[in-house]
Amino acid sequence: MIAFLIKRLFHALLVMFVISIIAFSIQDNLGDPIQQMVGQSVPESEREALREELGLNDPFLVQYLRFAKNAAQLDFGYSYIFNEPTTEVVLRHLPATLELVAATTLLIVLLSVPIGVYSAIKPRALLSRFFMGVSIVGISIPVFLTAIVLIQLFAIGVTWTPFPADTGWGSWLNDLITTEGGMPAYGRGDPVHVFGTWYTNFASTDGLVYLVLPAISLASIMLPLFIRLIRAEMLEVLQSEYVKFARAKGISLRRIYFLHALKNTMLPVITVGGVQIGTLVAYTILTETVFQWPGMGLMFLNAINRSDIPLIVTYLMIVGLIFVITNTLVDLIYGLVNPTVKLTGKPA
Amino acid sequence: MTTQTSPQQSAPLPSRWERLRDSYLLYSFKRDPIAQLSLLVFIVFVACAVLAPWLAPMNPYDLAQIDIMASELPPFWIDGSDPAYRMGTDAQGRDLLSTILYGARVSLIIGFGAVALQALLGVVFGLLAGYLGGRIDAFLMRLADIQLSFSTLMVAIVVGALVKAIFGGATFSAYAVPLLVLIIGLAEWPQYARTVRASVLAEKGKEYVDAARTMGLPSRRIMFRHILPNTLSPIFVISTVQVANAIISEAALSFLGLGMPETHPSLGSLIKSGFDYIQSGSWWITLIPGAVLVVLVLVINLLGDWLRDVLNPRLYKG
Numbered sequence: 001m002i003a004f005l006i007k008r009l010f011h012a013l014l015v016m017f018v019i020s021i022i023a024f025s026i027q028d029n030l031g032d033p034i035q036q037m038v039g040q041s042v043p044e045s046e047r048e049a050l051r052e053e054l055g056l057n058d059p060f061l062v063q064y065l066r067f068a069k070n071a072a073q074l075d076f077g078y079s080y081i082f083n084e085p086t087t088e089v090v091l092r093h094l095p096a097t098l099e100l101v102a103a104t105t106l107l108i109v110l111l112s113v114p115i116g117v118y119s120a121i122k123p124r125a126l127l128s129r130f131f132m133g134v135s136i137v138g139i140s141i142p143v144f145l146t147a148i149v150l151i152q153l154f155a156i157g158v159t160w161t162p163f164p165a166d167t168g169w170g171s172w173l174n175d176l177i178t179t180e181g182g183m184p185a186y187g188r189g190d191p192v193h194v195f196g197t198w199y200t201n202f203a204s205t206d207g208l209v210y211l212v213l214p215a216i217s218l219a220s221i222m223l224p225l226f227i228r229l230i231r232a233e234m235l236e237v238l239q240s241e242y243v244k245f246a247r248a249k250g251i252s253l254r255r256i257y258f259l260h261a262l263k264n265t266m267l268p269v270i271t272v273g274g275v276q277i278g279t280l281v282a283y284t285i286l287t288e289t290v291f292q293w294p295g296m297g298l299m300f301l302n303a304i305n306r307s308d309i310p311l312i313v314t315y316l317m318i319v320g321l322i323f324v325i326t327n328t329l330v331d332l333i334y335g336l337v338n339p340t341v342k343l344t345g346k347p348a
Numbered sequence: 349m350t351t352q353t354s355p356q357q358s359a360p361l362p363s364r365w366e367r368l369r370d371s372y373l374l375y376s377f378k379r380d381p382i383a384q385l386s387l388l389v390f391i392v393f394v395a396c397a398v399l400a401p402w403l404a405p406m407n408p409y410d411l412a413q414i415d416i417m418a419s420e421l422p423p424f425w426i427d428g429s430d431p432a433y434r435m436g437t438d439a440q441g442r443d444l445l446s447t448i449l450y451g452a453r454v455s456l457i458i459g460f461g462a463v464a465l466q467a468l469l470g471v472v473f474g475l476l477a478g479y480l481g482g483r484i485d486a487f488l489m490r491l492a493d494i495q496l497s498f499s500t501l502m503v504a505i506v507v508g509a510l511v512k513a514i515f516g517g518a519t520f521s522a523y524a525v526p527l528l529v530l531i532i533g534l535a536e537w538p539q540y541a542r543t544v545r546a547s548v549l550a551e552k553g554k555e556y557v558d559a560a561r562t563m564g565l566p567s568r569r570i571m572f573r574h575i576l577p578n579t580l581s582p583i584f585v586i587s588t589v590q591v592a593n594a595i596i597s598e599a600a601l602s603f604l605g606l607g608m609p610e611t612h613p614s615l616g617s618l619i620k621s622g623f624d625y626i627q628s629g630s631w632w633i634t635l636i637p638g639a640v641l642v643v644l645v646l647v648i649n650l651l652g653d654w655l656r657d658v659l660n661p662r663l664y665k666g
Binding site for chain 2: 015018026029030136137139140141142143144145148149151152156275276278279281282283285286289290301304305307309312316319320323324327
């Protein structure tokens with residue numbers, strides 16, 4: 001166990017090292033702090049002196065070590081846009097993204113497990129086929145398009161009456177395609193203050209309403225994947241010997257499905273789920289852009305558009321850290337849950 | 349002794365056409381209406397994209413043909429439309445049908461280009477890693493692991509942002525197509541490399557590889573002429589899905605402003621430019637290109653699904 005832990009930690013450190021090298025090269029090659037600090041009229045000789053004083057002429061390795069030392073203390077300099085330490089800017093935007101991801105994860109877990117299990121138990125049922133059809137369409141719709149369609153349907157509303165309104169079926173069909181609109185689709189509303197920089201949307205009904213559309217859009221991209229994965233794994237498990245044996249023994253079907261089979265279905269789902277957290281963070285950039293959700297993704301895009309190099313570097317480092325931590329945790333959890341993984345690394 | 353058998357001794361080999369006609373591939377295609385429909389729609393898409401300059405009512409790249417007074421006209425089934433613009437116009441007064449035809453062309457070019465680059469990188473790296481093993485294998489696969497743990501979209505966004513920062517907005521716009529091919533290709537090669545490596549590892553232990561090695565053939569020849577042809581079917585399967593992914597990635601990058609400029613739009617940048625007008629009620633500027641994008645990606649995914657079922661040896665031979 002200890003050996004496995006050390007190996008995983010070493011791997012995590014290696015990945016962080018690679019990320020920091022990339023982040024540092026970005027800062028080194030793209031950001032010219034002198035240009036940001038002094039005006040046009042400052043002569044070249046003074047610029048050179050300032051450059052020397054700040055240590056910008058030092059060799060790459062010396063500069064990198066300085067960067068790494070500061071990074072370890074979460075000090076990445078000042079943001080050009082906000083004119084305050086970048087770490088504070090990122091931490092201020094972090095809760096919004098984390099809450100969006102939390103709401104999305106909740107939706108995915110609550111929907112994908114029952115739907116996946118159902119369509120594995122009854123693979124030929126009409127409803128299962130419907131879910132499978134919807135899920136391949138779902139995979140093909142980019143997340144920002146789902147978001148735009150949701151905005152059109154539930155924020156702006158559809159007032160289109162192509163069918164004759166004087167007949168019964170016509171007005172019924174018209175009612176079916178007409179939607180109210182009015183759902184909030186812009187920003188976070190008025191979140192409740194918890195502590196520090198953390199404002200939450202979970203504490204009030206008003207806040208939750210603001211979460212609905214962004215969370216559904218973000219979930220829409222992951223949901224089909226998880227439904228298909230759970231279905232495939234469950235189908236495989238249901239073919240296995242021990243399930244047949246349990247059935248022969250006369251154990252109730254419900255117990256077999258939800259106690260015996262589901263446990264083994266969830267093993268691969270955990271690994272894939274952990275990896276997908278990274279994808280989810282990438283998709284928050286798109287979702288937050290559409291809904292102007294004031295999280296890290298929107299902040300990152302603004303930083304790109306305005307070439308705020310220190311903020312870009314900070315975002316990369318912090319998101320990298322989140323990825324590495326989640327991936328390491330997922331590996332450890334998988335090792336703990338699955339007894340067939342040899343944690344010690346000893347030969348069998 | 350010659351290694352070739354003379355044609356008189358054995359029965360004549362069936363021609364390529366005969367082999368295709370008797371293949372399981374064609375047989376299952378004939379029995380699958382969804383695959384047939386998908387292929388038909390896909391061919392229509394490719395034909396429209398190739399023939400866009402002749403099919404489109406106007407050239408959206410030609411500023412002289414754009415009439416700003418005709419902006420935000422609705423499509424034909426809504427009151428207030430202009431018969432000259434069947435699908436309506438966008439905010440700059442460009443005919444939406446024409447921009448979509450040209451946009452689908454750009455999306456498809458980038459999609460295929462990016463997949464070609466991914467396949468090239470992935471096949472070479474996968475072959476090297478699988479066949480040579482050792483340090484090269486460890487290094488390449490660790491690299492692939494790291495990249496995949498960040499998700500391909502994230503890598504594409506970051507690389508796209510950096511490329512844009514290095515070249516500056518104007519240069520980036522001028523060379524957007526090759527740069528996007530490069531960005532998406534670099535972001536998604538690990539998928540190929542992993543698949544190829546896995547098949548190479550399975551093939552490596554087989555006797556024909558041992559035989560080739562005993563004959564003293566160089567490693568390069570064994571890798572590319574002997575092992576590679578035997579790993580083609582998984583490559584085909586992921587290629588289809590990867591084209592769909594690349595088109596979606598391009599659309600996402602364009603939507604974030606890191607892709608095709610609005611003067612030379614792809615489907616993604618059309619959706620982006622239309623999104624600014626959705627609140628004013630002009631939903632068609634964003635939703636019609638959106639629907640086209642979804643149909644295009646959907647048919648490719650359906651074809652990929654069908655191909656996976658047919659070529660997957662576990663399902664078909666076992």
